[in-house]
Amino acid sequence: MAYSNKVIDHYENPRNVGSFDKDDATVATGMVGAPACGDVMKLQIKVNAAGIIEDAKFKTYGCGSAIASSSLVTEWVKGKSLDEAQQIKNTDIAQELALPPVKIHCSILAEDAIKAAIADYKQKHGG
């Protein structure tokens, strides 16, 4: 199966790979996994006092589509409020990366990762 150029670009030059200190109060972490393929994804956001996501990092062990999906999402969430980031849909990710049907679950994983990170932030800051 051929990967789209956008997937290859993100796979070969992933944006924002790495980690923040998870104990930093401004940092929130979303961890998700896909049992079917064993992929594991960690997505972290750094939120400023105004509630805007200033920075994001990810670490993904999985196929090219999973890496591309998480890389893309870290680009998309930067500059967004938590509410705006919450609106990111897996279908937007799949469309942007031209993912084939068998790889849609990679975009679902990325959507769930950002949602998990936002939930972690809200929990850290008392809902």
Added chain:
Amino acid sequence: MNYFQLFNLPATFELDLTELGSRYLQLQRRFHPDQHSAGSERDRLLAVQQTANINDAYYSLKQPLLRAEHLLALRGLKISHEQRSFTDPVFLMQQMELREQLAEISQSADPDAIINSIERELQQQKNQLLQQLANALETKSAEQDQLAADLIRKLKFFFKLQSELELIEQQLQD
């Protein structure tokens, strides 16, 4: 289709694999398309279909995770095609760390030692989860079935790690 019934075996997770193997061979012989070459076209097609079913059933019952999934499906809990993300953060953090260890193998001074130690750890964790899975599947309650489903999901990550480790081992040998 109930694969256990096909082999006339009890629908349990703990399965006599030797018995499964010999019943598989018996059924294979009985439905082998060559045995039906003299029959009508319809008979031959049925035999081919039946052979395919027998192969699917054998493959599914032989593998512990597929067997457990089939058992849950028979109880009305289908998880084999689910796309839901797994979200247990403690478990996933541990998976992440194991993946990081795998990624560092090739740069290490003594990769074989690390491979062996990770292999032992994976084996141990896997056996522990399989034992818990066997226990959960023994009790037929909705709650235990959900627990079993979660254990299957966790085990899938470990099977994946194991195949990744085997891949790394192979690459180092080449």
